[in-house]
Amino acid sequence: MSFVTSRLLLDLLAVALAGVTIKLLDDFLDYAVDLASGSPSLIDVLGSGSVVYTLIFAVFACSINLKLAAPLMLSAYAVGMLKDPAQMLPLGLSAWMESVVVALASWSIFGWPATLVSLLLMTAVEFIDDLFDYSRDERGPSTNLVRVTGKTQLILLSLAVIIAALIIDTRTTALVAICAPVTAVIADLISRSYRRKAYGA
Numbered sequence: 001m002s003f004v005t006s007r008l009l010l011d012l013l014a015v016a017l018a019g020v021t022i023k024l025l026d027d028f029l030d031y032a033v034d035l036a037s038g039s040p041s042l043i044d045v046l047g048s049g050s051v052v053y054t055l056i057f058a059v060f061a062c063s064i065n066l067k068l069a070a071p072l073m074l075s076a077y078a079v080g081m082l083k084d085p086a087q088m089l090p091l092g093l094s095a096w097m098e099s100v101v102v103a104l105a106s107w108s109i110f111g112w113p114a115t116l117v118s119l120l121l122m123t124a125v126e127f128i129d130d131l132f133d134y135s136r137d138e139r140g141p142s143t144n145l146v147r148v149t150g151k152t153q154l155i156l157l158s159l160a161v162i163i164a165a166l167i168i169d170t171r172t173t174a175l176v177a178i179c180a181p182v183t184a185v186i187a188d189l190i191s192r193s194y195r196r197k198a199y200g201a
Contacts (some may be wrong), residue, residue, distance in 0.1 A: 015069065018073050020183060021054055026076075070109075071118035072176070075115065081099040081102075117173065121172070126145075
């Protein structure tokens with residue numbers, strides 16, 4: 001196996017592990033909502049151990065490629081906090097302030113290209129996730145961006161964000177484009193299968 005091929009496979013693994021970390025964190029934060037709505041969640045599968053597994057996946061992702069995985073995970077947090085920007089968080093900052101602090105920290109540590117492409121990609125993932133959630137249930141939460149912008153507008157905005165990410169860093173964009181849907185589908189299959197076995201639903 002050539003160096004280029006092995007490096008590509010390792011970077012794919014780093015992005016995949018970062019994606020699992022992001023998915024677990026997202027499911028953990030949204031668990032109360034998912035539970036109330038009957039939506040499947042990886043927290044059902046992993047229970048209280050989900051926090052530990054999130055940490056383990058994050059460490060493995062960063063050990064493989066810190067400059068690739070860390071900006072993606074930090075950006076996912078920064079973008080996710082903007083769902084409710086006025087919310088006050090435990091550190092005493094509003095959600096939008098904490099997002100700015102995290103983005104600036106990533107920028108100072110990993111540089112602007114890695115941070116910017118990561119922010120764009122996580123924004124695109126958030127947009128696409130909202131589109132899928134709305135397609136499944138049009139009665140979804142008011143924070144769903146389809147309700148704010150309209151479905152067609154959000155699709156166009158998602159494409160614009162992805163194109164901008166491609167211009168900045170084609171390789172990282174391609175890696176995320178491969179790993180993100182695979183991670184989402186596998187996580188959904190695991191959580192739905194577990195729910196069927198556990199609750200017969």
